[in-house]
Amino acid sequence: MILKKILKVEQIQKYYGNKDNLAKAIDDISFDVEEGEFIGIMGASGSGKTTLLNCISTIDTVSSGHIYLNNQDITEIKEEEIAKFRRENLGFIFQDFNLLDTLTIEENIALILTINQVPEKEIDERILEMAQKLGITEILNKYPYQVSGGQKQRCASCRAIVNHPKIILADEPTGSLDSKSARQLLEMLEDMNQNMKATILMVTHDPLSASYCQKILFLKDGRIFNKIEKGERERKEFYHEILDVLALLGGETKDVR
Amino acid sequence: MLGKLSFRNAKRQAKDYVIYFITILLVVALLFSFNSIAVSEDIAELSNSMTNFSKAIIGINLVIVFVMVWLINYTMKFMLEKRSKEFGTYQILGIEKKDIANMFTIENLMIGLIAFVVGTFLGIFIYQVFSSIIMNIFAQPYQIVIAFDWKAVGITAGCFFGIFLLVLLNSRRKIKKTKVYDLLYADKQNENNQIKSMKGNVFLWMVSILLFFTGLWTLSLDFLNAQTMNGKKTIFAVVQWIVAIYLFYGSVSRFIVKYYLENKRRKYKKNHLFLFRNLTSKINTMSVTLGTIAMLFAFIMIGGNVALMMNGLLNNEIEMGYPFEIMIGSVDPDFSKYKEFMEKNTTVTDMYEYRLYNIPKTEIDKAFEGTMFEGRGYEEFDYVLGLTDYNRLREMLRI
Ligand SMILES: Nc1ncnc2c1ncn2[C@@H]1O[C@H](COP(=O)(O)OP(=O)(O)O)[C@@H](O)[C@H]1O
Ligand SMILES: [Mg+2]
Numbered sequence: 001m002i003l004k005k006i007l008k009v010e011q012i013q014k015y016y017g018n019k020d021n022l023a024k025a026i027d028d029i030s031f032d033v034e035e036g037e038f039i040g041i042m043g044a045s046g047s048g049k050t051t052l053l054n055c056i057s058t059i060d061t062v063s064s065g066h067i068y069l070n071n072q073d074i075t076e077i078k079e080e081e082i083a084k085f086r087r088e089n090l091g092f093i094f095q096d097f098n099l100l101d102t103l104t105i106e107e108n109i110a111l112i113l114t115i116n117q118v119p120e121k122e123i124d125e126r127i128l129e130m131a132q133k134l135g136i137t138e139i140l141n142k143y144p145y146q147v148s149g150g151q152k153q154r155c156a157s158c159r160a161i162v163n164h165p166k167i168i169l170a171d172e173p174t175g176s177l178d179s180k181s182a183r184q185l186l187e188m189l190e191d192m193n194q195n196m197k198a199t200i201l202m203v204t205h206d207p208l209s210a211s212y213c214q215k216i217l218f219l220k221d222g223r224i225f226n227k228i229e230k231g232e233r234e235r236k237e238f239y240h241e242i243l244d245v246l247a248l249l250g251g252e253t254k255d256v257r
Numbered sequence: 258m259l260g261k262l263s264f265r266n267a268k269r270q271a272k273d274y275v276i277y278f279i280t281i282l283l284v285v286a287l288l289f290s291f292n293s294i295a296v297s298e299d300i301a302e303l304s305n306s307m308t309n310f311s312k313a314i315i316g317i318n319l320v321i322v323f324v325m326v327w328l329i330n331y332t333m334k335f336m337l338e339k340r341s342k343e344f345g346t347y348q349i350l351g352i353e354k355k356d357i358a359n360m361f362t363i364e365n366l367m368i369g370l371i372a373f374v375v376g377t378f379l380g381i382f383i384y385q386v387f388s389s390i391i392m393n394i395f396a397q398p399y400q401i402v403i404a405f406d407w408k409a410v411g412i413t414a415g416c417f418f419g420i421f422l423l424v425l426l427n428s429r430r431k432i433k434k435t436k437v438y439d440l441l442y443a444d445k446q447n448e449n450n451q452i453k454s455m456k457g458n459v460f461l462w463m464v465s466i467l468l469f470f471t472g473l474w475t476l477s478l479d480f481l482n483a484q485t486m487n488g489k490k491t492i493f494a495v496v497q498w499i500v501a502i503y504l505f506y507g508s509v510s511r512f513i514v515k516y517y518l519e520n521k522r523r524k525y526k527k528n529h530l531f532l533f534r535n536l537t538s539k540i541n542t543m544s545v546t547l548g549t550i551a552m553l554f555a556f557i558m559i560g561g562n563v564a565l566m567m568n569g570l571l572n573n574e575i576e577m578g579y580p581f582e583i584m585i586g587s588v589d590p591d592f593s594k595y596k597e598f599m600e601k602n603t604t605v606t607d608m609y610e611y612r613l614y615n616i617p618k619t620e621i622d623k624a625f626e627g628t629m630f631e632g633r634g635y636e637e638f639d640y641v642l643g644l645t646d647y648n649r650l651r652e653m654l655r656i
Contacts, residue, residue, distance in 0.1 A: 059349065060438050087351020098346045102265035107258070114258040115352055 006166055006199050007033035007056065012065030014051050014222075025051040026062075027222035033167070038193040038200045040213035042242070044249065048222040049203040050171055056201065057090060057169045058082060070166050087116055091160030091198075093170035097152045099144040105155045106131075106140040112163050130162050133196070134188055150181025154188060161198050168192075170202040174209050186212045207246060211239035218245055225249060259352070259360055267364040270336070271371070277332045278372060280549060284325050285376025285417055290384035291318050292409040297388060322416050328549050329424045333365070337428055338443065344432060345440030358429040365428075369421045377410060384409075458512040465504035472497035499552055506548040580654055607653060611646035615639070 014026035025048045033039050041049050054060035056067055058074055067074050069089060077085055092098070099108050106127060113123045131137045136154050139147050147155070153173060160168050173189070174182035190212050192198040204210050212235065218226040226245050230238045271278050295315060337344075347357045476494035583605065585595050592610055599605050615638045 054438065057349075058437075059441060083348065083351050083353045085351075086349060090349075090351075092349055098342070098349075100262070100343065100346065102269050103262060107261070111258055111262070112350060115350065 003034040003036065005032045006035045006037075006070060007201070008066075008068040009056065010066045010068070012052075012055060012062045012067060014048075014055060014060070015063045024222050026055070028065075029219075029222070029224055030065075031217060031224065031227075033199060033201060035199055036193070036197050037215060038190070038213050039202070040210040040216040041201070041203045041219060042205060042207075042210050042216055042246070043219035043225075045205060047219040049205070049219055051222075052219070053169055053171050053201070053203045057092065058086060087112070087163070089166040091163070091165035091168040093153070093156050093160050093168065093173045095172040095175040097144070097149075097156045097176075099152055099156055099159075101144050104141055104143055105136065105147070108144070108155060109159045109162055112159055116163050118163075126162060127158075130158050133191075134158050148181070149177050150184060153177060153181070153185050157185070157188060157192065161192055161196065164198075166199065168198055168200045170200065172204055172206075173202065174204065174206060182206075182209065207239060207242045210242050211235050216242065216245075218249060220249055259356060260363070263360045263363045264367070266360070267367040270364065271368055274332070274336065277336075278368065280328060280332075281325075281369070281372040282376040282379065284321060284328065285373050285413065286379035286383055288318065288321050288325070288416060289377050289380030289409060289413040290387055291321065292412045293380070293384040293406055294387055296406055296408045296412070318416075322420065324549060324552070325417070326420050326424070329420060330427070333424050333428050337361075337431060341435070341440040341443040344435075345437050345443075348437045348440065354433045358432045361432060362425050362429060365421070365425055369418070373414065373417055377413065380413070381405060455512070458508045461504050461508035462512065465501045465508060468497045468501035468504065472501060502552050503548040506551065609646075609649055609653060611642060611650070613640045613642050616641055 009029060009031050011028055011030050012026055013024065013028055016023045016025055027048075029048075029052060041052060043049050051060065055062045056069075056074075058077070062075055065075070072085070074085070099105070100111070103111065109127050109130070110123050113126060118126070127140070128137070131140055134154055134157065136151065136158060139151055139155070144152055144155070153176075157168075157173070160170075170189070174185055177185060186209055189200060189202070193200050202209070202213060210216050211230075214230045216228050217224055218228075226248070228238075228241055228245060295318065344357055344361075347360075348354065472494040475490050475497065478490055583599070583603070585592070587595075590612075596608065599608070617638055619639050621639055
C-alpha cells in the first residue's frame with residue numbers, strides 16, 4: 001500500500017536576529033509525514049521544536065526552504081489566502097488550550113464548523129458525534145473556566161479534529177496537565193489517530209508523551225539528530241528506546257521530565 | 258456565530274473594563290452637558306453681553322474632545338494588547354482578518370453606543386446643575402426643566418463617534434497588520450514587570466506633589482499681578498497639574514500594590530492576593546483613567562472658579578464705570594425734557610445736573626496706567642468738573 005505524503009519539509013532554515021547577531025533556530029531540516037501518521041518531535045528546550053512546528057503551522061515563516069502540505073507550498077501562500085488555508089487544512093492543539101472563554105465548549109467547537117460553512121443542521125450532529133467519541137458530552141454546555149485543564153485540552157482536541165483537517169499540530173499538548181489527565185489525553189490522541197485517521201504532528205519534551213507516537217524525530221541545535229520508529233513494538237519498549245536516545249543526545253535528560 | 262461572539266465579548270469587556278466604560282460615560286456626559294450649555298438659548302441671552310463666555314465653553318469642549326481622543330486611543334490600544342492572544346487564536350482557527358477587525362469594531366461600537374446613551378442621560382442632569390450654577394452667577398431666575406436639546410445631542414454624537422470611529426479605524430489597521438506570531442506570543446510581557454521600585458514610586462509621588470505646588474505658584478504669578486496677566490502662565494500651570502495628576506495616581510496605585518505584594522503577611526490575608534493580582538494586571542489603565550477623571554473634574558472646578566472670578570471682575574467694573582442708576586450726557590445744556598420724562602416714568606428720588614469743561618491735555622492719564630481706566634483718555638483734551646459738583650456726586654454715592 002502506498003501512503004500519500006501529506007507533509008513534505010524540504011531543507012528549511014530559520015534564523016532569528018540580524019546579520020551581526022544571527023541565531024539559527026532551525027538548521028537544514030527535511031522530513032516527510034505520511035497520511036495517518038502520529039509523529040513526535042522531541043528535543044531539549046531551545047532545540048527548535050516550537051520553531052519547526054510554527055513554520056509548518058503558518059504561524060511563523062521560514063528563512064529558506066519549502067514546506068508542502070497536501071502538495072501546496074505553504075511558504076508561498078498569499079496573505080489573502082492564508083485564513084482559508086488554515087481553516088481547511090490545519091487543526092491546532094496548544095499547550096495552554098487557547099479556547100475562547102466567552103463561548104461555551106460546544107460553541108468553541110461549533111465556531112470551527114461555522115467558519116467552514118458547514119450547514120447548520122449538520123453542526124449539532126457532528127459535534128455530538130465527536131463529543132461522544134471523545135467523552136466530553138457532559139461538559140458541552142459549560143464555559144472553559146468551569147472545567148479542568150484535562151477537560152479543556154480534550155475540548156481543544158475535539159475542536160482540532162471536528163472538521164477533519166489534513167494535519168493536526170500539537171505543541172506540548174500535555175505541558176499544562178497533571179500526569180493522569182496527560183495520559184487520558186494521549187490515549188485520546190492515539191484513538192483519534194488510529195480510529196479516525198487523523199494525522200498528528202506533536203511536539204513534546206516528555207518521553208512518556210512521545211511514546212504514544214509511531215515515529216519520533218529528535219532535534220538538537222536546530223538539526224535532526226535521530227529518527228526512531230515504534231513499528232510493532234509495545235509502548236513500554238518504545239519508551240525505553242526513547243530514554244536511550246535522550247541519553248545519547250547528551251546529558252540533557254535533566255531537561256526532560 | 259461571529260455576531261454572538263462579538264456580543265459576548267462586548268459584555269465581558271464592559272465588565273472587565275468597568276473603569277474604561279465609566280470614564281467614557283463620564284466624558285460623554287460632560288461633553289453633552291457643555292454642548293447643551295453652548296446651544297442653550299437661556300444662556301445665549303446672557304452671552305450677548307459676554308461672548309467670551311461662549312468662547313470659554315467651546316474651549317472647554319475642545320479640551321474634553323482632546324482628552325477623549327487620547328483616552329479612547331489609549332484604552333483601545335491597551336485592550337488590543339491584552340487580547341492579542343485571542344486575536345491570534347481567531348486567525349489560527351482560520352477566521353479572516355477582515356472578519357476579526359469587524360468583530361472588534363462591532364464590540365466596541367456596542368460599548369460606545371451604550372456609553373453614549375447612558376452618558377447623554379447623565380449629561381442632562383449635569384447640564385441642569387451647571388446651568389443653574391451659571392444662572393445663579395449672573396443672578397438670573399432659573400427653573401429646572403428637563404431640557405433635551407437635539408442640537409446638543411447631535412454635536413456630542415458627532416464628536417464622540419467621530420473620535421471613536423477614527424480610533425477604531427486605527428485599531429482595525431493594527432489588527433490587519435500584526436503578524437499572527439506576534440499576537441500569539443505577545444502575552445509573554447506582563448504589566449507587573451513595569452512596577453517600579455518603592456523608592457522610585459515615592460520619588461515620583463514627591464515629584465507630583467512638587468509639580469502641583471509649582472503649578473500653583475506659576476498660576477499665582479499670573480493672577481496676583483493683573484497688569485501682566487496673559488494666558489501663557491496659566492496654560493503652563495495647567496500643564497504642570499496634568500502631569501502632576503497622572504504621576505500622582507500612577508505612583509500611589511503602584512505604591513499600594515507594591516506595598517501589599519512585598520509584605521507576605523498582608524499578601525496572603527483573606528483574598529488580598531487575588532484582589533491585588535487583579536489590580537496589578539490593570540493598574541496602568543486604572544491609574545490613567547482615574548487620572549483622567551480627576552483631571553476633567555479639576556478642569557471643571559478651575560473653569561467654574563474662573564467664571565466666578567470673571568463675573569466678579571465684570572460686576573466690579575460696571576460698579577466703578579457706571580455708579581449711578583441713570584446717567585445722561587448731552588452737549589445741549591437743556592435737560593428739562595429728560596427730567597420731565599424721568600419724573601413721569603421712574604421713581605428716581607434724587608437728581609443732579611452738572612457741567613464738564615474741556616481743558617488742554619494734561620499728564621493725568623499717567624496716573625491711570627495699570628488700572629482698568631487705562632487708555633480711556635483718548636481724546637485730545639481732558640475733562641474737569643467743579644469741586645462742589647464733585648462733592649455733591651460723592652455725597653449721592655455716600656462716599
Ligand atoms: N522570537 C525569537 N527571537 C529570537 N530567538 C528565538 C525566538 N524564538 C525562538 N528563538 C530561539 O530559537 C531557538 C529555538 O527555540 P524554540 O523553537 O522555542 O525551542 P523549543 O521549542 O525546542 O524549546 C532557541 O535558541 C530560542 O532562543
Ligand atoms: Mg517550545
